Amino acid sequence: GAVVSQHPSWVICKSGTSVKIECRSLDFQATTMFWYRQFPKQSLMLMATSNEGSKATYEQGVEKDKFLINHASLTLSTLTVTSAHPEDSSFYICSARDWELETQYFGPGTRLLVL
Amino acid sequence: AQKITQTQPGMFVQEKEAVTLDCTYDTSDPSYGLFWYKQPSSGEMIFLIYQGSYDQQNATEGRYSLNFQKARKSANLVISASQLGDSAMYFCAMREGLNAGGTSYGKLTFGQGTILTVHP
Numbered sequence: 001g002a003v004v005s006q007h008p009s010w011v012i013c014k015s016g017t018s019v020k021i022e023c024r025s026l027d028f029q030a031t032t033m034f035w036y037r038q039f040p041k042q043s044l045m046l047m048a049t050s051n052e053g054s055k056a057t058y059e060q061g062v063e064k065d066k067f068l069i070n071h072a073s074l075t076l077s078t079l080t081v082t083s084a085h086p087e088d089s090s091f092y093i094c095s096a097r098d099w100e101l102e103t104q105y106f107g108p109g110t111r112l113l114v115l
Numbered sequence: 116a117q118k119i120t121q122t123q124p125g126m127f128v129q130e131k132e133a134v135t136l137d138c139t140y141d142t143s144d145p146s147y148g149l150f151w152y153k154q155p156s157s158g159e160m161i162f163l164i165y166q167g168s169y170d171q172q173n174a175t176e177g178r179y180s181l182n183f184q185k186a187r188k189s190a191n192l193v194i195s196a197s198q199l200g201d202s203a204m205y206f207c208a209m210r211e212g213l214n215a216g217g218t219s220y221g222k223l224t225f226g227q228g229t230i231l232t233v234h235p
């Protein structure tokens with residue numbers, strides 16, 4: 001089946017630093033990838049839709065300059081949390097869409113802790 | 116307005132019994148897809164089952180079946196013969212919009228989730 005990988009799975013960083021998270025579709029081409037954020041015991045909140053070769057579409061309330069998204073190839077999207085602060089600590093999950101199928105596959109997630 | 120509603124914050128079921136997790140949705144789009152995902156404590160989102168709005172038959176995948184009541188806008192997940200490994204958070208999600216080729220556009224909107232606990 002389709003596999004989406006995410007790296008790193010865990011990251012602890014100091015406040016003020018930037019963190020990059022990679023999302024890869026391993027056995028299919030993903031023209032569209034999605035980035036979600038999830039707090040403990042809560043639902044997934046869509047942050048942005050990443051389209052290969054074009055600018056990402058951000059959801060209302062998500063800071064574009066804070067969460068930089070790049071989708072440079074059909075298999076890779078990156079999310080960079082710039083100048084991270086403790087309130088950015090969360091579980092970030094990417095999702096990639098296989099256009100030949102109706103489903104959407106998720107990566108294993110990245111737990112970010114900002115000290 | 117909430118597009119996907121899961122009214123059961125938590126559910127408990129005895130091992131080997133069946134359990135139904137409720138999901139109702141709200142959309143004016145005639146073309147949409149409904150999904151169920153399982154999220155164990157590891158955090159990974161595991162795809163379980165999909166139902167398209169035009170599908171005549173209820174979707175089934177092994178022990179999972181989707182009770183699709185289109186007029187009532189409900190898409191309940193039924194898990195038969197529960198196992199201890201089924202204990203997890205379960206999310207219902209909807210994607211709205213289909214293009215002419217039948218492939219969906221649009222983002223997934225998730226419900227609040229239901230925590231299922233299976234007792235031995």
